[in-house]
Amino acid sequence: MKNDFLNLLLRLLLLLVTVVLGWFFYRDHEVTMWMKDAEKALTTLQTDKAEGLFNRIELLEPWRKLDWNSLAAQHLARENSEEVFRLLEPRREAGILDAKGWRLLANAYEQTAQFDQMETSLLEAYRLTDTDVIRADIVEELADYYRKTQKYKKAVDCLNELAILLPSKVGQVEIDTILLTTVINTDKGYAMSVAYPSRPQWMSEWQSGIKAALEKKEEATRSLEVGRVFATVGLWDLAEFSFQQVVATTPDFADAWALLAESRQQQGKDGREQVEKALAIAPESPWVRLAAGLYYRRQKDYPRAIALFESAGSERSGEPVWLLELARTQAEAGRLEEAIQTFERIIQSDPENADTLLSLALICLQYEYRLEDIALPAAEKAVRLKSDAAKPQDVLGQVYFALGKTDKALEQYHLAQEIDATYAPVWLHLGQIELAGTDPSRAREALLRTIELSANSYEGKMAARLLKQYFYLTP
Known part of the structure; x- marks a missing residue:
């Protein structure tokens, strides 16, 4: 039982x-x-x-190991930072967030301008990473962060480490190190640039400008000129810092306020306060009027911008810059025929100025206006006047391409490359023309070369966007 x-x-x-x-x-x-x-x-x-x-x-x-990071990354791509915080911050508090998660949090903090949190997150991601490739990516992000927040010494330290971790980027890293060192110590940065053996053409021009700036005796004037040089090569963030230094020590320097306004606007920031300050100090200054005109043009206040350019131009009739900006403003306002007439006034006063002819051709290209009878002759004459320069050949190539003459466009682009293989815009335009061709790999190479030559310029940023759009690459 x-x-x-x-x-x-x-x-x-x-x-x-x-x-x-x-x-x-x-x-x-x-x-x-x-x-x-x-x-x-x-x-x-x-x-x-x-x-x-x-x-x-x-x-x-x-x-179970779940891919919360990929989910957060999709929200981040949609700029939905709050969802990233909701998904990852509890894991951060629980101490189970990995390096990838910390980087995603850092990017979300950047989107919401929480920069202190961004730095902390990147440093934690660096601590948790055990591979040099990923560590190099994080160091590069930290260098960008320190540059954006004007912590240039820390940015230089990151660049020095990046050169060790990622030898393939040594060239660009060395250039960036020289530029940031120049912001910290102009004399030292200039000396580094002189010793740098393989600088691209734009950097040689930049170096000449820095040399001229160092010859200025007054500190404020020197900093102003350094800022101008950075602005000339499209490094507006570094230009902004230089102009900030000037207005901090010489608050009644109207031109510095005007240039500070322009440098901020070039980065998508507001320049209203700086423009108003410049106008309050020196309302009759032609350079202040120029900066104010550019500001009001960006605000779509075309009548006010045109009035400022016209008044400045009438007082400084020997200098074409105001008439050039007047023409650009007229074109943007839809008054294209008036813009052409303004260009003709400039050309009549200096018919052999290739730069003015190129500006006219580029305006016609931008608005697809009178390409055959205005843009083409202007670009062709510019080529005759400056046959040894890359830019005229490149602009003529753009006109041919806009007119559907692809073979002629390619011929001009290749001529531009023969003249100056470091001229970044022609590489971008080659990449764009190859995107419509049968060999995408050639487009990819041209776009990557554009970034290698001039990552911070308009062309470099456009090339980066095209690489991301067509090849899913993030240089």
């Missing part, structure tokens, strides 16, 4: 174990299917569905 009871109990236990194991195997299979569905949802950018599945999986099997 006792044995029968024990046998029955054993059978019941075996049955219970079988049921429990069966339930666990079934549940595990179901969770595995949820994992696959979640991965599919992530692939098809269905973030809500993926998150719902992750939550169910985490509730039943908390030991």
